[in-house]
Amino acid sequence: MDDLIKRTLGASAVDYLEVRLEERATTSVNYSGRELEAVGTNTSRGGNVRALHKGGWGFASFNSIDELPAKAAEAEQAARLVGRGRSRLARVRPAVAEIRVVVGDDPREVPLAEKEALCARYNQLILKRQGVISSRLRYEDVFKRQTYANTEGAAITEERLYCGLSFAAVAKQGANVQTAHDSYGGGAVGFSQLKDLDELVARTAADAVGLLKADQVGSGSYTVVMDPKMCGVFAHEAFGHLSESDHIYENAKLRRMMTLGKAFGGRALSIVDDATIAGERGNYAYDEEGVPAHKNYLIKGGKLVGRLHSRETAGVMGERPTGSARAISFQYKPIVRMGCTYIEPRDWTFDRMVGEIDRGLYVVSALGGMTELEMFTFSAMKAYLIERGKVGPMVRDVILTGNVFETLKNIDAIGNDLQLHGGLGGCGKDGQMPLPVSDGGPHIRVRNVVIGGK
Secondary structure (H helix, E strand, O other), X not given: OHHHHHHHHHOOOOOEEEEEEEEEEEEEEEEEOOEEEEEEEEEEEEEEEEEEEOOEEEEEEEOOXXXXXXXXXXXXXXXXXXXXXXXXXXXXXXXXXXXXXXXXXXXXXXXXXXXXXXXXXHHHHHHOOOOEEEEEEEEEEEEEEEEEEEOOOOEEEEEEEEEEEEEEEEEEEOOEEEEEEEEEEEEOOOHHHHOOOHHHHHHHHHHHHHHHHOEEOOOEXXXXXXXXXXXXXXXXXXXXXXXXXXXXXXXXXXXXXXXXXXXXXXXXXXXXXXXXXXXXXXXXXXXXXXXXXXXXXXXXXXXXXXXXXXXXXXHHHOOOXXXXXXXXXXXXXXXXXXXXXXXXXXXXXXXXXXXXOOEEXXXXXXXXXXXXXXXXXXXXXXEEEEEOOEEEEEEEOOEEEEEHHHHHHOEEEEEOOOEEEOOXXXXXXXXEEEEOOEEEEOOEEEEEEEEEOO
């Protein structure tokens, strides 16, 4: 195989050629209500070739390594047909590396029956809660071995392992239906770490039932304390995607918004994307262009100082590559994506943060949301009223809306309790979903957040 890759790269007649091979094994267990919907292991193997010539790209994927020479010729032909300018790739030192996964309690060595039994136990724990009418539970472990090489001399083999559980409870009272969810896991997680989640699973079921009795929040403008999960969703969805340079250099309006050096918040505010954090779902050593992962500051001291790049966007914009070109599988070309995005912690305690609020909301986790350039809308899974410095009763149907730049400026307290979250699922962009990522932050306090409710 190595000789075939070398011969293919050596025969290249374009500006740049890269080869990426992938082996993947995925074991999953899915429950829906009392039904075991799926259980088993799937494997896949394949690769792709990407060619660059005079600024034009060609891409071809395949399932058998024997197809490599023909697919390389196909990608090169496509690149020549569309290339009309100059190829601009930021320079990187070609890496030669081999990264192996080492986990003390490797989930691949655990019998499938044991994984199913654990899921059945947690599923029953959800369903036995009075008021819960249904559940959703998913276990997954994924092992991926990726081999990468290019005409500049890079030769990298990297293994990645993901393992985790996600679970949801659905409660009903009359026409009132409420859902609560949570997940646990990340990258290179041992199976034993999933064996003691009874309290977390039971709390999720209790939240679903609690939401049935909760009042709807009143609409208006509130001082809001976001928990680390909602903080992470905000950092990732509202700001992180704005920092992906494949969108920035194609959009004149976004380029004006995202001018380096621009003030985006107080001096205490820093937002980071860091794919080097071991154990996180968004962790990797090299991206899908063979560029090493970095700790990338996006905002530092309240000012925009960086953005996320592929080699091409870095070359076009005259900046350094950040190791942020990623693809969900060999069937897709790499695009600019996040790794682990979070707000850095500072020194506020949660009690002090809440204690200064006369009327506000404590917002916990997120059900979903959407963004449109600088505007965002997020639905909280649950929230609690804050009155006279105390956290009070649970409320529901909390929808946060606003302008991300105004919201960043309105952050007036950043906690000391950083938490990162990966779980299962991932990020979606340009038809590639789910990409393994992590996000998080500490508790943060934000003034003048518009809340939709009754």
